[in-house]
Amino acid sequence: MLVSIAIRILVLVLLILPVFLDCYTKLLAASALTLAIFTVSWLYLEKDLGWASLGHSIPFGVSAYLFAINPLLLFFSPLTTFLLFPLSIFGKHTFPFASFVFSVFLWYLAHHIVFEGKGGEEGFRAPSINLDLIYLISVTILILSCLLIWKISNSYFGLKVKAVRDDEIAAKAIGINSLPFKVFGFAISCSLASIAGILHAAIFGHVSPGVFSPYFSLFPFVAATIGQGKIWSSILGSYTVVFLSWFLSPYVPEFHYAIYAVALILASYTQSYARSDRSV
Amino acid sequence: MISLFFSALIYASLALCVLLSYRVAKVVNLSFGSIFTLGGYLSVFSLFITPIFGAWIGLLLHIGSKRMDASKATIFSLGIAIAIEEALRILFRVENILLDSRIFYFFGYKLVFEHFLASMISATFLILFLAFELKKPFSRLKLKVIEEDIENAELYGIDAEKARAIVLVISSAFFCSIGGLYLSGRVISPTIGWLYMIFSLFIATIANVFREKAYILLLPTSFGVCWLV
Numbered sequence: 001m002l003v004s005i006a007i008r009i010l011v012l013v014l015l016i017l018p019v020f021l022d023c024y025t026k027l028l029a030a031s032a033l034t035l036a037i038f039t040v041s042w043l044y045l046e047k048d049l050g051w052a053s054l055g056h057s058i059p060f061g062v063s064a065y066l067f068a069i070n071p072l073l074l075f076f077s078p079l080t081t082f083l084l085f086p087l088s089i090f091g092k093h094t095f096p097f098a099s100f101v102f103s104v105f106l107w108y109l110a111h112h113i114v115f116e117g118k119g120g121e122e123g124f125r126a127p128s129i130n131l132d133l134i135y136l137i138s139v140t141i142l143i144l145s146c147l148l149i150w151k152i153s154n155s156y157f158g159l160k161v162k163a164v165r166d167d168e169i170a171a172k173a174i175g176i177n178s179l180p181f182k183v184f185g186f187a188i189s190c191s192l193a194s195i196a197g198i199l200h201a202a203i204f205g206h207v208s209p210g211v212f213s214p215y216f217s218l219f220p221f222v223a224a225t226i227g228q229g230k231i232w233s234s235i236l237g238s239y240t241v242v243f244l245s246w247f248l249s250p251y252v253p254e255f256h257y258a259i260y261a262v263a264l265i266l267a268s269y270t271q272s273y274a275r276s277d278r279s280v
Numbered sequence: 281m282i283s284l285f286f287s288a289l290i291y292a293s294l295a296l297c298v299l300l301s302y303r304v305a306k307v308v309n310l311s312f313g314s315i316f317t318l319g320g321y322l323s324v325f326s327l328f329i330t331p332i333f334g335a336w337i338g339l340l341l342h343i344g345s346k347r348m349d350a351s352k353a354t355i356f357s358l359g360i361a362i363a364i365e366e367a368l369r370i371l372f373r374v375e376n377i378l379l380d381s382r383i384f385y386f387f388g389y390k391l392v393f394e395h396f397l398a399s400m401i402s403a404t405f406l407i408l409f410l411a412f413e414l415k416k417p418f419s420r421l422k423l424k425v426i427e428e429d430i431e432n433a434e435l436y437g438i439d440a441e442k443a444r445a446i447v448l449v450i451s452s453a454f455f456c457s458i459g460g461l462y463l464s465g466r467v468i469s470p471t472i473g474w475l476y477m478i479f480s481l482f483i484a485t486i487a488n489v490f491r492e493k494a495y496i497l498l499l500p501t502s503f504g505v506c507w508l509v
Contacts, residue, residue, distance in 0.1 A: 054358070093350060093351050094308075096351065096354075096355070097308050097310065097354050100310070100358070101478055101481060104474050105478055107474075108474075108475055108478075213471075214362065214471075214474075218358075218362075252370060253369040253370065253373065253375075254366065254369055257362050257365060257366040257369070258363075258366050260359075260362045261359050261360075261362040261363035261366055262359075263359075264355055264356070264358050264359030264362060265344075265356060265359035265360070265363070267355060267359075268345070268348060268352045268353070268355040268356035268359060269348075269352075269356075
């Protein structure tokens with residue numbers, strides 16, 4: 001209990017402190033913040049729906065690209081649900097790998113996206129927004145995301161979603177049509193990941209094919225593994241990965257991948273995936 | 281046309297490794313891409329050490345994931361893949377390396393010797409496996425039982441663990457050797473192997489649709505996909 005309270009206080013301090021710090025630290029904190037929203041979106045899909053995606057960079061990256069190509073296209077970003085959701089036909093056991101493979105495919109494909117002579121390997125320039133403003137927006141969205149997920153998760157509707165997660169056949173037997181609940185869950189998760197992608201593009205003012213790379217695909221999984229699947233701890237996990245990576249990368253190239261490797265290997269020993277694969 | 285044929289041969293053999301890992305070892309081995317890249321980096325020193333390193337990683341993968349279910353074993357293989365990539369970054373520091381190659385002429389076609397060698401090794405590997413598949417010796421039948429149901433296989437006294445180890449070791453060694461040869465003459469980076477792995481996985485997935493005939497149809501599938509791409 002004490003640890004849980006301490007983690008919440010630490011997260012709140014991490015959210016407030018950068019406001020008073022220099023521009024560089026604020027940029028770093030804003031990056032960690034968007035990735036924390038990204039992790040929260042992933043966690044909802046994994047915890048409440050039971051689908052562990054290793055390709056969550058699909059809604060994240062596609063939305064960032066749409067925003068960079070034309071900011072008005074950001075209204076289409078919830079439609080990225082229909083890029084990730086069809087992969088659920090592979091079943092809960094294969095879905096993580098199908099989504100990962102698809103994200104790697106998009107990573108290569110993104111190198112060839114050219115629009116009005118721009119894009120390709122260099123990517124697109126995105127509309128840049130004042131850092132202070134975007135930081136405040138990001139903090140607000142993170143808090144709202146947590147509240148939204150908490151609210152949905154504890155509602156009558158959320159219980160039905162969890163029933164579908166635990167056993168689709170049993171849920172069907174008590175009159176719950178699983179498809180709308182699954183689509184809804186995917187839509188919530190993908191929309192939050194899309195918002196994170198748009199914020200990421202707005203913070204850096206640039207989007208490159210790297211938004212589909214394994215760094216982003218695996219990030220929420222790794223942050224959630226560090227946070228042991230709890231929302232506040234996973235937000236802290238996101239900050240840990242970003243800060244460790246930025247500070248240690250000059251000494252160990254791309255240090256975050258070392259964290260990823262350790263987290264993935266440990267997770268394969270300790271965690272369980274695909275709680276129930278009984279589907280209709 | 282000749283280069284298309286050689287590429288199809290190489291991808292068919294890589295897809296065969298992917299398919300064998302999936303069917304016998306029950307793991308979608310996502311570390312193949314990094315093992316392929318490792319082969320490229322090791323070829324800077326010597327081509328002969330590539331299968332040895334590949335085999336060691338295959339063995340590590342087997343030992344590390346033998347008590348896991350398919351999902352966990354695949355996550356483990358992804359962890360190994362990223363660990364290899366990071367090790368390459370730390371050891372080589374420079375992100376991109378240009379590998380040497382030798383050019384020679386084959387019936388008037390200009391070819392990279394290492395690529396030609398890779399396709400010949402792939403062709404031999406495919407022919408040997410097809411002979412194994414078509415002749416159906418006792419060991420092939422054992423493999424088939426493991427493919428269908430690993431628990432049944434163990435019930436019949438088949439050493440499924442040994443078969444899994446052999447498949448993972450051979451397929452990893454093969455990926456590493458082909459990586460060493462096929463990446464010659466290219467600028468390589470630690471992430472280059474993902475593309476080859478995804479492409480092989482794609483071919484293996486299409487071939488897997490044909491169930492019983494999957495192994496036999498790997499080469500035509502690979503040829504079709506390479507031609508389309």
